[in-house]
Amino acid sequence: MSATEAAAAVARVHRAEWARVVATLARRFGDFDVAEEAAAEAFATAVERWPADGVPPNPGAWLTTTAHRKAVDRLRREAKRAEKQREALMPSDAPEPLGAVDDDRLRLIFTCCHPALAMETRVALTLRMLGGLTVSEIASAFLVQEAAMGRRITRAKEKIRAARIPYRVPAGEDLPDRVAGVLTVLYLIFNEGYLASGPGTPPVRGELTAEAIRLTRLVRALMPADGEVAGLLALMLLTEARRGARVSASGELVALDEQDRGAWNRELIAEGHALVRERLASGRPPGRYQILAAINAVHTDARDIRDTDWSQVVALYDQLARLDPSPVVRLNRAVAVAELDGPEVALAQLDGLPLTGYRPFHAARAELLRRLGRSKESRAAYGAAIALAGNAEETAYLVRRRDQLAGP
Amino acid sequence: MAQYLLSVITDSLDLATPEETAAIDVFNDRMIADGHWVFAGGLGGPDTATVIDNRGERAVVTDGPFVETKEFLIGFWIVEAADLDAALRLATDGSKACNRKVEVRPFL
Numbered sequence: 001m002s003a004t005e006a007a008a009a010v011a012r013v014h015r016a017e018w019a020r021v022v023a024t025l026a027r028r029f030g031d032f033d034v035a036e037e038a039a040a041e042a043f044a045t046a047v048e049r050w051p052a053d054g055v056p057p058n059p060g061a062w063l064t065t066t067a068h069r070k071a072v073d074r075l076r077r078e079a080k081r082a083e084k085q086r087e088a089l090m091p092s093d094a095p096e097p098l099g100a101v102d103d104d105r106l107r108l109i110f111t112c113c114h115p116a117l118a119m120e121t122r123v124a125l126t127l128r129m130l131g132g133l134t135v136s137e138i139a140s141a142f143l144v145q146e147a148a149m150g151r152r153i154t155r156a157k158e159k160i161r162a163a164r165i166p167y168r169v170p171a172g173e174d175l176p177d178r179v180a181g182v183l184t185v186l187y188l189i190f191n192e193g194y195l196a197s198g199p200g201t202p203p204v205r206g207e208l209t210a211e212a213i214r215l216t217r218l219v220r221a222l223m224p225a226d227g228e229v230a231g232l233l234a235l236m237l238l239t240e241a242r243r244g245a246r247v248s249a250s251g252e253l254v255a256l257d258e259q260d261r262g263a264w265n266r267e268l269i270a271e272g273h274a275l276v277r278e279r280l281a282s283g284r285p286p287g288r289y290q291i292l293a294a295i296n297a298v299h300t301d302a303r304d305i306r307d308t309d310w311s312q313v314v315a316l317y318d319q320l321a322r323l324d325p326s327p328v329v330r331l332n333r334a335v336a337v338a339e340l341d342g343p344e345v346a347l348a349q350l351d352g353l354p355l356t357g358y359r360p361f362h363a364a365r366a367e368l369l370r371r372l373g374r375s376k377e378s379r380a381a382y383g384a385a386i387a388l389a390g391n392a393e394e395t396a397y398l399v400r401r402r403d404q405l406a407g408p
Numbered sequence: 409m410a411q412y413l414l415s416v417i418t419d420s421l422d423l424a425t426p427e428e429t430a431a432i433d434v435f436n437d438r439m440i441a442d443g444h445w446v447f448a449g450g451l452g453g454p455d456t457a458t459v460i461d462n463r464g465e466r467a468v469v470t471d472g473p474f475v476e477t478k479e480f481l482i483g484f485w486i487v488e489a490a491d492l493d494a495a496l497r498l499a500t501d502g503s504k505a506c507n508r509k510v511e512v513r514p515f516l
Contacts, residue, residue, distance in 0.1 A: 114492075116492055116496065162514050162516065163492045163512075163513075163514045164410050164490075164491040164492050164514060165491070165492045165493075166490075166491040166492065166493050170493070174493075
C-alpha cells in the first residue's frame with residue numbers, strides 16, 4: 001500500500017471512528033484527557049504503521065485496542081495517577097459490541113454539551129472530542145490563538161474530572177432540556193461556518209457547516225425518534241443546499257429573491273424535504289427547529305421566488321411565535337407578511353421592536369421603505385444596518401442596495 | 409460519592425424571612441433523610457470578617473473581608489452527591505428554598 005493510500009485510509013477512518021474511540025476510552029478510564037490523548041496517539045501510530053502493515057480488517061477495533069494500550073502505558077508512567085490505573089480494565093482485542101459503543105458516543109455528546117460548561121467551551125469540546133478537529137483547527141475556526149483554545153479545552157477537561165460531570169445520557173425529565181442544549185451547540189457550530197464563509201475567512205471555518213451536519217447526522221442516528229434532532233438536521237441541509245448561490249463571485253451576499261435556484265443542491269433539498277415530511281407524518285407538535293425546517297422547505301419548494309407560498313410561511317412563523325415570542329421571530333414574520341399583505345403592513349409590524357442593535361432589523365426596514373418609495377428613510381436605515389458589525393458579504397450587499405436608491 | 413460546597417451568594421445583609429427560613433428547614437430535613445446532608449451554616453456579613461496574614465515574620469490583622477465585592481458569601485451547605493448533576497439538583501432546590509443564588513464547587 002502506498003503512503004498516499006494509507007494516509008487517505010487514515011483520514012477516512014479518522015472521520016468514521018474518532019468519536020467512537022474517544023467515547024469508549026472515556027468510559028473505560030473515566031477521564032477525558034486520557035481518552036483524547038490516547039486516541040490521538042493511536043491515530044499517530046496508524047499513520048506510521050498502516051503504510052507498511054496495511055489497513056487492519058477492523059480499523060475501529062484496532063484503533064480502540066491501540067488507544068487502550070497507550071492509555072494504560074500513560075497511566076503506568078504517571079505515578080500520580082496510580083489510583084486510576086488500578087481501575088483500568090485490561091486491554092481486549094475483541095471488538096466491542098456495537099450497541100454499547102454507540103451509547104458511549106451519546107454519553108460523550110451529552111458530557112461535552114453539559115450546561116455546567118460555558119457555551120464556547122461546549123462548542124470547542126464537542127469539535128475536539130466528538131468531531132476530532134485539532135486544537136489548531138478549532139482555534140483558527142474561531143479566530144483565537146491556539147494556546148488560548150488549548151487552555152480552554154484543558155480547563156474544561158479538568159472541570160469535568162474535578163466537578164464530576166457525569167458521563168451518561170440524562171434520564172427522563174432532564175432529557176428534553178439537555179437534548180435542546182446539544183442542538184444549540186450543533187446549530188452554533190453550523191452558523192459559525194455558514195455565516196462566516198466567504199473570501200478572506202480561513203477555509204476551516206466553512207468546513208464547520210459540514211462538521212455540524214456530520215455531527216447532527218450522528219446524533220440523529222443515535223436518537224432517531226427525537227423530532228427536534230430531525231428538525232435541526234433538515235434545517236441545516238436546506239440551508240446548506242443554498243450555500244453556493246448565497247454569495248456572488250465578487251463576494252457579495254445574494255438575497256433569496258435574487259439567488260440562482262438552479263445552483264441549489266437538489267440532493268440536500270430532497271433529503272431535507274424527506275425529513276420534514278417524516279416529522280409532519282408523525283402528527284406530533286413540532287418544536288422550534290422543525291418549524292424552521294418547514295419554513296425552509298417552503299422556500300426550497302418554490303422554483304421561482306414568485307411561486308413561494310407566503311401564506312404558508314406566515315402561518316409557520318405564527319406557529320413559531322407561539323413557542324418563541326421573541327422580537328427576532330416577529331421581525332422574520334413581518335418580512336414574510338410584506339410579501340403577502342404589502343410593505344406598509346409589514347413596516348407597521350416592525351415599529352417598536354426592540355432590535356435597534358440588530359443588523360437584520362435595519363436591513364429589513366430599509367428594504368420595506370425602499371419598496372414604499374421612501375428613499376430618504378430607506379437610505380438612513382441602510383446606513384444604520386451598515387454601521388452595525390456583520391460579515392463582509394452582507395456589508396457589500398447593503399452598500400450596493402443603498403447606492404441604488406434614487407434621489408438624495 | 410463526592411462532597412460539594414454549596415455557597416449561598418447574596419448582595420444584601422437582610423436576614424432570611426420567616427417563609428425562607430421555613431423553606432430552608434424543609435429542604436434541610438429532606439437532605440438529611442436522603443443522605444445528602446454533611447453540614448450547613450449561615451455566616452455574618454463581610455463587615456464582621458477579619459483577615460490574618462501570618463506568612464511573614466509576624467501576623468498582620470486586617471479588618472474586613474479579603475476582597476470587597478458587591479456579592480458575597482452568606483451561608484453554605486456541604487453535601488454528599490453522586491456527581492455534579494446530583495449536586496446541581498440539590499443546589500436548584502436549595503436556591504429556591506433560601507431565595508438566593510447558590511454556587512456549586514467540588515471538594516478535591
